[in-house]
Amino acid sequence: xxxxxxxxxxxxxxxxxxxxxxxxxxxxxxxxxxxxxxxxxxxxxxxxxxxxxxxxxxxxxxxxxxxxxxxxxxxxxxxxxxxxxxxxxxxxxxxxxxxxxxxxxxxxxxx
Amino acid sequence: xxxxxxxxxxxxxxxxxxxxxxxxxxxxxxxxxxxxxxxxxxxxxxxxxxxxxxxxxxxxxxxxxxxxxxxxxxxxxxxxxxxxxxxxxxxxxxxxxxxxxxxxxxxxxxxxx
Numbered sequence: 001x002x003x004x005x006x007x008x009x010x011x012x013x014x015x016x017x018x019x020x021x022x023x024x025x026x027x028x029x030x031x032x033x034x035x036x037x038x039x040x041x042x043x044x045x046x047x048x049x050x051x052x053x054x055x056x057x058x059x060x061x062x063x064x065x066x067x068x069x070x071x072x073x074x075x076x077x078x079x080x081x082x083x084x085x086x087x088x089x090x091x092x093x094x095x096x097x098x099x100x101x102x103x104x105x106x107x108x109x110x111x
Numbered sequence: 112x113x114x115x116x117x118x119x120x121x122x123x124x125x126x127x128x129x130x131x132x133x134x135x136x137x138x139x140x141x142x143x144x145x146x147x148x149x150x151x152x153x154x155x156x157x158x159x160x161x162x163x164x165x166x167x168x169x170x171x172x173x174x175x176x177x178x179x180x181x182x183x184x185x186x187x188x189x190x191x192x193x194x195x196x197x198x199x200x201x202x203x204x205x206x207x208x209x210x211x212x213x214x215x216x217x218x219x220x221x222x223x224x
Binding site for chain 2: 030031033040041042043045048088096098099102103104
């Protein structure tokens with residue numbers, strides 16, 4: 001069962017613009033993670049945010065978490081063509097060891 | 112180098128011919144998992160294992176088998192493949208903690224004719 005759902009499904013922007021994608025989930029979590037997938041390749045972990053954190057930064061990535069709304073957002077600032085990929089959120093529903101992934105947001109950054 | 116290795120990377124085969132996709136990790140992770148990825152459906156979990164000799168069904172286990180005889184290996188077995196199992200498959204591993212990332216293999220693209 002898919003706990004996290006990303007929105008939008010697809011996003012197309014120009015290089016230099018910011019990209020924002022959202023993840024909503026249904027049950028309480030301990031942690032939420034964001035992953036990136038280049039076309040046809042394995043997912044790569046980007047960032048983890050704990051339920052008691054509201055915001056986290058890593059380079060050009062900014063992740064927020066609103067547990068009251070059961071949602072998270074991933075912001076990529078000053079996007080580059082190399083950021084073109086699919087982005088997935090993964091949650092540990094109810095503290096389960098089994099992460100559940102959403103369907104992902106496909107980001108295209110035009111040079 | 113810490114990694115999850117899947118083999119083969121690509122396979123074209125015919126309906127009914129048994130096949131095994133191997134997965135091996137060198138990080139001493141307890142948790143291992145198989146996913147399939149299809150357009151528009153995201154990642155769907157097939158089977159997972161929390162330790163040696165402990166396996167359990169994910170969301171789409173029908174038509175698949177797994178085994179976990181050693182901690183590092185978690186093969187995916189298709190006893191009688193069918194065309195609807197044509198997909199991109201990923202193996203992943205992690206420590207048995209919710210605050211640790213999953214490490215993914217590079218994927219295996221299976222085509223069942």
